[in-house]
Amino acid sequence: MIIRPHAEQAYAHELSALQAADTHPKPQGWLLSPWAVATYILGGEVEGQVIEPKYFGQRRLIEVAIATLATDRALLLLGVPGTAKTWVSEHLAAAISGGSTLLVQGTAGIAEDALRYGWNYARLLAEGPSENAMVPSPVMAGMNAGKIVRVEELTRIPAEVQDTLITLLSEKTMPVPELNTEIQAQQGFNIIATANDRDKGVNELSSALRRRFNTVVLPLPQSLEEEVNIVQNRVVALGNTLRLPESAAPLAEIRRLVTIFRELRNGKTEDGKAKLKSPSATLSTAEAISVVHQGQSLAVHFGNGAMNAQDLAAGLQGAILKDPTNDLGVWQEYLEQVVRKREGWQDLYRACKDLTD
Numbered sequence: 001m002i003i004r005p006h007a008e009q010a011y012a013h014e015l016s017a018l019q020a021a022d023t024h025p026k027p028q029g030w031l032l033s034p035w036a037v038a039t040y041i042l043g044g045e046v047e048g049q050v051i052e053p054k055y056f057g058q059r060r061l062i063e064v065a066i067a068t069l070a071t072d073r074a075l076l077l078l079g080v081p082g083t084a085k086t087w088v089s090e091h092l093a094a095a096i097s098g099g100s101t102l103l104v105q106g107t108a109g110i111a112e113d114a115l116r117y118g119w120n121y122a123r124l125l126a127e128g129p130s131e132n133a134m135v136p137s138p139v140m141a142g143m144n145a146g147k148i149v150r151v152e153e154l155t156r157i158p159a160e161v162q163d164t165l166i167t168l169l170s171e172k173t174m175p176v177p178e179l180n181t182e183i184q185a186q187q188g189f190n191i192i193a194t195a196n197d198r199d200k201g202v203n204e205l206s207s208a209l210r211r212r213f214n215t216v217v218l219p220l221p222q223s224l225e226e227e228v229n230i231v232q233n234r235v236v237a238l239g240n241t242l243r244l245p246e247s248a249a250p251l252a253e254i255r256r257l258v259t260i261f262r263e264l265r266n267g268k269t270e271d272g273k274a275k276l277k278s279p280s281a282t283l284s285t286a287e288a289i290s291v292v293h294q295g296q297s298l299a300v301h302f303g304n305g306a307m308n309a310q311d312l313a314a315g316l317q318g319a320i321l322k323d324p325t326n327d328l329g330v331w332q333e334y335l336e337q338v339v340r341k342r343e344g345w346q347d348l349y350r351a352c353k354d355l356t357d
């Protein structure tokens, strides 16, 4: 049993139902029409098969993202950490190309090879430069196969390496000077890049490269209810794979957690009455999902089966106290100013105090 199946494996049944029902026009090289891709991401129903929503948020954003990929421009998903950039890009690739595994993880140490090609040195020495001796990057493989390639954390890649993508995106070719030839991309090839706009040590995108991308900004959830809904949905899905019952993560506890995250993130209480200090950690939706998930696991294995204030408190501390010198003060102030005074939250106040004292 695989720990984490790829999107195209986990949702194979949805993708084939959509493919069977799809009568809308498909761009060359796409497995599904833009309409079917949008239905796959946002949810719906085709011929009795329920399509689960993967992304919760504005429909228009997803439509713009999909429409971009059907043109000759690449797609850049931008946003603060935990806004589902990676998640959306995986599902887009799965729906459009049938696979999400052509992936380059952007890091500061990445070399051009990772975006172009490398060499199998044993072969290179034995046979000299030949197509056989080449080790194609995921980008090259995607050009050859006419598939979507994902580049994660584009702005962590040094600027001069990023610029490798310029020719590739404007000419849709990759020169191979060693073999005196070039690779021409097949229809269906495109790039989805993701980047955090609140990352330390980022490399700005050069304006030449930025022009090759259409940017779609994925926002943080607007309302408390929306965010609670996202967290609950993802927790249920994660719980299913780990056999944690849905009842282990009661909605009331999820709502408390999301409220705390939002208040600390926004620097004010939900009713807008009190100003608060924010901790250094990015308290994202994704982080909320893992805190609930952890609480659920604590409750099932060591508690009474349903996440309560104690289980929640343990996860909260871990998520919020990332920089011990600064965050502890912020957190204690929040506990005293908000949690202690809020009706029905005394159990949580005690549980958190027991951990910090």
Ligand SMILES: Nc1ncnc2c1ncn2[C@@H]1O[C@H](COP(=O)(O)OP(=O)(O)O)[C@@H](O)[C@H]1O
Residues within 6 Å of the ligand: 054, 055, 056, 057, 079, 080, 081, 082, 083, 084, 085, 086, 087, 088, 194, 221, 230, 234, 285, 286, 289
């Ligand atoms: N609006 C949303 N809709 C659905 N899932 C979301 C949303 N926001 C966050 N998530 C969840 O958060 C988790 C982490 O998202 P991820 O794609 O890794 O974030 P990013 O790449 O933006 O840092 C995913 O499991 C995803 O399901």
Ligand SMILES: [Mg+2]
Residues within 6 Å of the ligand: 085, 086, 087, 194
């Ligand atoms: Mg990401």
